[in-house]
Amino acid sequence: MANSSSAHEANNFTSVQPHRAEVLENPLQTYLLGIIISICGNVLISVSLNIQKYAHVRQSQRGSKPYYTSVLWWCGVSLMGIGELGNFAAYGFAPASLIAPLGCVSVIASAIISVVFLKETVRASDIVGGTLAIAGTYLLVTFAPHTSTHITAHLVQYYAVSWHFLLYLFIEVIIFCVLLYVYKIKKVKHIIIVMLLVALLASLTVISVKAVSGMITESIKGQLQLIYPIFYVMLVVMVASCAFQIKFLNQAMKMFDATEVVPINFVFFTASAIVAGIVFYQEFEGLAVLNIFMFLFGCLLSFLGVFLIARNRPKIKQANRNFIPMERIPGTRQTDKVQPEAKTPAYGSLAAKLMCNRADQTDDS
Numbered sequence: 001m002a003n004s005s006s007a008h009e010a011n012n013f014t015s016v017q018p019h020r021a022e023v024l025e026n027p028l029q030t031y032l033l034g035i036i037i038s039i040c041g042n043v044l045i046s047v048s049l050n051i052q053k054y055a056h057v058r059q060s061q062r063g064s065k066p067y068y069t070s071v072l073w074w075c076g077v078s079l080m081g082i083g084e085l086g087n088f089a090a091y092g093f094a095p096a097s098l099i100a101p102l103g104c105v106s107v108i109a110s111a112i113i114s115v116v117f118l119k120e121t122v123r124a125s126d127i128v129g130g131t132l133a134i135a136g137t138y139l140l141v142t143f144a145p146h147t148s149t150h151i152t153a154h155l156v157q158y159y160a161v162s163w164h165f166l167l168y169l170f171i172e173v174i175i176f177c178v179l180l181y182v183y184k185i186k187k188v189k190h191i192i193i194v195m196l197l198v199a200l201l202a203s204l205t206v207i208s209v210k211a212v213s214g215m216i217t218e219s220i221k222g223q224l225q226l227i228y229p230i231f232y233v234m235l236v237v238m239v240a241s242c243a244f245q246i247k248f249l250n251q252a253m254k255m256f257d258a259t260e261v262v263p264i265n266f267v268f269f270t271a272s273a274i275v276a277g278i279v280f281y282q283e284f285e286g287l288a289v290l291n292i293f294m295f296l297f298g299c300l301l302s303f304l305g306v307f308l309i310a311r312n313r314p315k316i317k318q319a320n321r322n323f324i325p326m327e328r329i330p331g332t333r334q335t336d337k338v339q340p341e342a343k344t345p346a347y348g349s350l351a352a353k354l355m356c357n358r359a360d361q362t363d364d365s
Contacts, residue, residue, distance in 0.1 A: 030093050030094075031093065031146055033093050034099065035090075035094055037086050037089055037090040038086065038090035038099050038102045039105050040086055041083040041085070041089075042087065042102060042103060042106035043083075043109045045083035047109070048076040048077065048079035048080035049110055050117065050118060051072060051073070051076030052080075054072070054117070054118060055073035088209060089213060089217075090213075091206075095144060095277055096207075096210045096273055096276060097144065097273065097277035100269065100270050101140050101298070101302055102140065104137060104305065104306050107310065108130050108133050108134065108305075111309050125308040126308070128308055130305065131305070132302070134305075135298075135301050135305075136297075136298040136304075139297060139298025140295060142294070143295040145283045145295075149281060149283075150218060151210065151215055153225045153230050154228075156211045156230050159282075165280050172203065172204075175200065176197065191255075191256050191260055191261070191264060192264075194252045194255070195261070195265055195268050198249050198269070201241045202241075202268070202272045205241040206276045206277070207234075207280045207281075208234045208237040209238055211230075211231075212238055215234075249261075258310075259310050259311050263310045263311065266303070267306075267307075
């Protein structure tokens with residue numbers, strides 16, 4: 001009787017604890033593999049952005065063909081696709097709360113490449129910001145939760161119906177609806193509102209990306225996960241959240257300067273990814289208080305470093321001397337009064353580029 005009762009208790013314990021056993025497994029090689037893949041992916045993204053930037057500059061100087069006809073531009077787009085695929089794969093090996101902050105590697109690498117290859121000037125804020133970002137990255141890697149969860153369909157289903165995630169999702173939906181009402185109906189075009197919309201969508205993106213990536217990884221290892229409906233639910237959530245996230249981010253880039261959008265987006269995205277990892281995947285469970293404090297301090301250093309690198313970046317100067325400012329053209333003062341939106345920086349820079357291209361074409365002819 002004693003043996004049968006003990007065996008019954010053991011069976012109950014294993015039936016209650018299967019998810020916890022999966023979470024607590026900690027292969028160090030898998031964890032480091034996720035970090036390396038994420039760093040390489042972010043470096044490729046920064047290289048691709050600078051290649052595309054160089055292709056844009058070269059095509060605008062020539063003024064002959066559109067940028068999408070350039071082989072160099074397509075090489076940059078291909079590298080970006082490989083880099084994003086690497087980031088996607090990294091979520092299957094390391095915690096989401098670590099992979100998201102490693103996005104600062106892309107900002108650091110982009111600043112270095114811009115100075116070395118695009119001959120942009122080095123500023124004191126670049127050096128200080130790069131140092132802070134590197135120090136923050138070191139703290140993130142050192143004190144992040146060193147757990148590598150086997151993401152299976154049963155585990156995702158278990159997390160998706162947990163009360164803390166359902167409460168988190170309910171609060172997030174309410175906040176998103178309020179912000180969308182203020183942004184669309186009340187026409188409040190503030191950068192914080194737009195970036196908060198992006199961040200709320202990003203939290204769902206991180207959850208779904210890690211779920212899809214993890215289930216694909218387990219399927220490659222031999223445990224097929226693609227037969228479960230939860231995989232396709234997470235796939236739809238990932239595609240939809242990414243699409244709307246890109247939509248709002250593009251609107252922010254049109255309304256505000258990139259030096260404002262880049263650091264705010266990095267801070268909000270990283271914060272939402274960390275919260276999503278804590279709430280959904282319980283990545284901070286069992287982590288020491290010192291580790292949590294040092295991890296958050298590393299995030300703070302990375303935020304500050306990215307802000308210093310991104311702020312007041314020098315813009316590309318147009319070397320064409322045939323450019324005539326709009327205010328010097330006769331008859332344009334009254335037009336400016338009728339259309340005040342033409343004075344915004346986005347439209348002004350676009351007009352300058354168009355006039356420079358027309359001047360180049362005139363000189364060539």
